[in-house]
Amino acid sequence: MAKKKATSMDVAREAGVSQATVSMILNKKYNVSFSKETIRQVTEAAERLDYHLPKQRIRRSAKSRKLLVVFCPTLTNPYYVMLLQGIEAMAKEYGYGVFVCNTQRDLKIEENYLRMMREVQPLGIIYACNPSFSRQVAELSREIPVVVISNRDDEFSIDAVALNNQKPGILMARHLLELGHRDVAFIAPPLTARQHQRQKRVGGFLMEFEKAGLSDYVLVCSAADSKDTEIPNIESEYRMGYDLTVELLREDCPITAIAALNDMMAFGAMDALLERQYRIPGDISVVGCDNTLFSRFHTIGLTTVEHFVDQKGRDACDIILRKIESQKSYRKGDEPTSIYHIEYEPRLIVRGSTGYAPDESHREKKKK
Template sequence: MSGKKKVTSTDIARAAGVSQSTVSMVLNRKYNVSFSKETVEKVEKAARELGYVLPKRKLRRESRGEKLLVVFCSNLTNPYYVMLLQGIESRAKEQGYGLFVCNTQRDLKMEERYLKMMKSLKPLGIIYTCNPSHCFMDTVEKLAEEIPVVIVNNQNERLNVDAVELDNSKLGRIMAKHLLDLGHKKVAYIAPPLTVRQKQRSKRVEGFLKEFEKAGLKDQVVIRAAAEELDQDVAHIDSEYLIGYELTKELLEERTEVTAIVGLNDMIAFGILDALQEAKLKVPGDISVMGCDNTLFARMHKVSLTTIEHFVIFKGRDACDIIMKKIASQRTKYYDIDPISTYHVEYEPKLIQRGTTSYPRRAKK
């Protein structure tokens, strides 16, 4: 045995003429504390001369810190996005990944700012919980050439990236079929702003209208969408609820004699329910109400909202699984060729009939 003593940070501190804590911070690259160039060079020179090797556990901690996924969300006030995030987070946690959530609030400047941060963040994957804004499609596709990107998107959007798809048109058709099967002819559809940027919303309404058109009743559907300016405001916890509440009050004042009111999502449907209750109208006795997304509140007994289940939490898990598969395939060479694959996953939506829909007043059995 040579009996050679292991070099410690205290030995380097003595040789460099600085404190032991300074040595520790310099050698472990703790740059949040500033040191002069001379001090850094003095410490590094002493370390080299003494043959000091950085402890392995420090390196392991650094590599663990690199296991990061980024999630872009457009609105965290709607339980739909929280459910997606829950699905992503549960799978990411299982695989030892951390999440960095970018809540863009449907603001183009915020989205651009977050996209610019990706170079410094260096995530191993990016998940968009909705379609990227059109002006950033090229940026996202370029990012996808370097790291795995998955979008939980509206089907029919032409995107050259992996996707967990949602056919919003199909959701609208299922909602319409349910009401038509019950005998509803004159109905209202309440939605957030139907802007070009929010194409997925319009697809849901279009699907609904197509079914009523098939039945020769398209002109019996009253569409009420919130003003476009609403999408420019920061979303509050009750933003979508208030859309349902206020537009239903306007609808009742117009005396349109509808027998059913549909909310584009569950949050809007809750607003519809409260406005009807305030007007002393019974649900479903006087007016049927329907939502979409099957969020937690829709399942509560006092609400018991008829809605559409499209397996949101599963979609979040699948989006994360696709990222993991892409990361694994990047590490595996196939005859020195990088494997290129595109994944597309889609769930069949399901009607969940509860207590807020029934036959219309005059057709009640």
């Protein structure tokens, strides 16, 4: 007669602990603390009873879930909400669920989520921004399909739905130059080394003014680096735009236009101007980027840059689904190597927040 296989309940009785304790210790759930003695009792009891975790069943169970994971730096900016809507719409069409890891731009949170991925075993991962841990993500991409929605990075050999972030900055600058603006300000969240996509957008803007011989007339104002270490709330970027604009007005900077890194900052700038009786665009023009839903519903329509955010989300999900289907057709290790790269050309959407630069006499009159 065959010997009956030991169960986790048998190990629990042998070790004098609960079945849940056995499960957590043998599955190495390190977020729960156990004494060394308890761990020793459970592992030795498992050895005596020749008990082994049903690994294959766990793996099949995890893989049978049609789950995609999205790494997102914040859920307070409409840009990322639009991305998620695109991802979820495509995933739903094919019967996949989406789990969002909100990293809050915190390196420790992002790293912890990355460590969980081999245990969670999603069928695909979408990064809604540039990863902070490029090497770990590249290694993970060899096991799980990964797509990055990011600023273009030719050195990052992972599927990408990209934006050359210089281009929105160039479009914003050209528009203001064509309207005769010379003295302008560019307001942005912290321009830290981690946020090189922000720096590229500012760089594209400055490049156009430099071509026109007017780079000395551009003021670049960014929020303090510490702002990126705070937990973002729904008005974080709006408040940055508002406060930076108030500071510009307080210092009596002779500007005729403000370019904002994104729409939320532009809304903050517009409200700061209107509260202080400045006319938009009669006194100061404002231009943003992202073409979020609110940009067309604001009291004064916001001139902004469209770069097809919702469609980027759909495309990222589509790439993941293609990779998953490809894996089904080949044996493990025989899959073809392919790198998808999709890039959209941004487009300027002109609305009521920008107009021709006021002449010098008007500016002097306003200052008085």
